[in-house]
Amino acid sequence: MLELEERIRQQGTVKPGNVLKVDAFLNHQCDVALFDAMGAAWAEHFQGKPITKILTIEASGIGIACVAARHFDNVPVVFAKKAQSINLDGEQYVTQVYSFTKQREFPVIVAKKFLSADDHVLIIDDFLANGKALQGLIELCEDAGATVEGIGIAIEKGFQGGGDRLREAGFDLDSLAIVESMDADNGTVTFRH
């Protein structure tokens, strides 16, 4: 998606440790018009799939998933929680995920009442790096017996390998911008096409 690549070039900064900072428009301050265009792009890619639910993970996936849902007949958006809470009751699907930016493991939790074997799920997230967050969400879908119809990602860092492993495993993965390489010393970002 050229518009997203342009924004990354204009406003993204490359940090040491393979971190691309895009907090001006994607995961701190949110450009809702851009989110809407991303939702439209995924709707075109996943056209014809019988999606009943969008699944994401807190925190950064939530806003993007909610705007995307407007392009999928307003299906419900469920976000996996990364902490237990007195507000979480009933039976839960739970796994563990290593967080790329927080550099520690978190539980990943969805209440059983919000994910079932009847669901055809589109997973949405802001970033795909090593694939740990997606592995966790896919595991929750498998536990529920739900079908993963596809995965929509805003920015995939292709050089970290998580995306290619998912494609090899047969998932329909649509990443709107795939970073092939980036250099923290001179700030350059190159994209895969």
Ligand SMILES: O=P(O)(O)OC[C@H]1O[C@H](OP(=O)(O)OP(=O)(O)O)[C@H](O)[C@@H]1O
């Ligand atoms: O493919 P991976 O290696 O799993 O990296 C991608 C994940 O990393 C970020 O989550 P993180 O927990 O770092 O931050 P967030 O709370 O802002 O979503 C991002 O939102 C993805 O969920």
Ligand SMILES: O=c1[nH]c(=O)c2nc[nH]c2[nH]1
């Ligand atoms: O803002 C972010 N930048 C990144 O490079 C990244 N990788 C995973 N999650 C990420 N979030």
